Amino acid sequence: xxxxxxxxxxxxxxxxxxxxxxxxxxxxxxxxxxxxxxxxxxxxxxxxxxxxxxxxxxxxxxxxxxxxxxxxxxxxxxxxxxxxxxxxxxxxxxxxxxxxxxxxxxxxxxxxxxxxxxxxxxxxxxxxxxxxxxxxxxxxxxxxxxxxxxxxxxxxxxxxxxxxxxxxxxxxxxxxxxxxxxxxxxxxxxxxxxxxxxxxxxxxxxxx
Numbered sequence: 001x002x003x004x005x006x007x008x009x010x011x012x013x014x015x016x017x018x019x020x021x022x023x024x025x026x027x028x029x030x031x032x033x034x035x036x037x038x039x040x041x042x043x044x045x046x047x048x049x050x051x052x053x054x055x056x057x058x059x060x061x062x063x064x065x066x067x068x069x070x071x072x073x074x075x076x077x078x079x080x081x082x083x084x085x086x087x088x089x090x091x092x093x094x095x096x097x098x099x100x101x102x103x104x105x106x107x108x109x110x111x112x113x114x115x116x117x118x119x120x121x122x123x124x125x126x127x128x129x130x131x132x133x134x135x136x137x138x139x140x141x142x143x144x145x146x147x148x149x150x151x152x153x154x155x156x157x158x159x160x161x162x163x164x165x166x167x168x169x170x171x172x173x174x175x176x177x178x179x180x181x182x183x184x185x186x187x188x189x190x191x192x193x194x195x196x197x198x199x200x201x202x203x204x205x206x207x208x
Contacts, residue, residue, distance in 0.1 A: 016033065018034075022041065052123075054193040054196065055082055055122060058193060059119070062112060065182035066084050067084065071176065074174075083179060084157070086106060087103065105151060106154075117145060121202060154187045158183070
């Protein structure tokens with residue numbers, strides 16, 4: 001009998017195609033295929049307190065990353081600074097409003113909603129808010145989690161900043177402000193948070 005593709009309790013070895021039923025693993029342990037020793041899966045999610053610390057750190061860096069200047073441009077005696085939001089608005093004012101909206105969503109709105117979503121999930125689980133109201137909120141947040149993860153693309157904007165600095169360095173003096181530091185730290189914290197977060201594990205907590 002072939003395994004149900006929608007069954008998240010089984011995993012298929014990518015090397016020898018052996019079907020293996022998933023089991024809970026201790027933190028930091030990997031599951032290996034008993035036939036070929038290929039790594040099947042590990043425990044990417046950390047403790048609730050660990051994810052809570054990452055969420056609070058992301059909140060700490062989120063506001064200065066979007067409010068403080070990320071670039072300071074010195075050209076022919078003039079000094080110009082820009083934030084991420086101002087950059088998106090400037091692109092929209094030049095007629096590329098689709099690009100401006102995309103930047104605003106992927107670099108500001110979606111990451112903010114993603115942080116708030118994970119933070120709300122963690123608080124509901126940590127303080128065992130089991131009333132039907134909070135269970136419905138948790139279920140709704142989990143259903144939109146994948147979409148928010150796909151819309152949040154801080155890495156693309158981070159690469160864009162680095163490419164812009166490299167291209168403009170021959171024509172003007174470029175200085176990276178505190179906003180750049182906060183945005184870089186936000187990117188790193190979000191990277192770790194998305195790695196440690198496990199949607200299947202959160203759904204299993206809801207089922208319990």
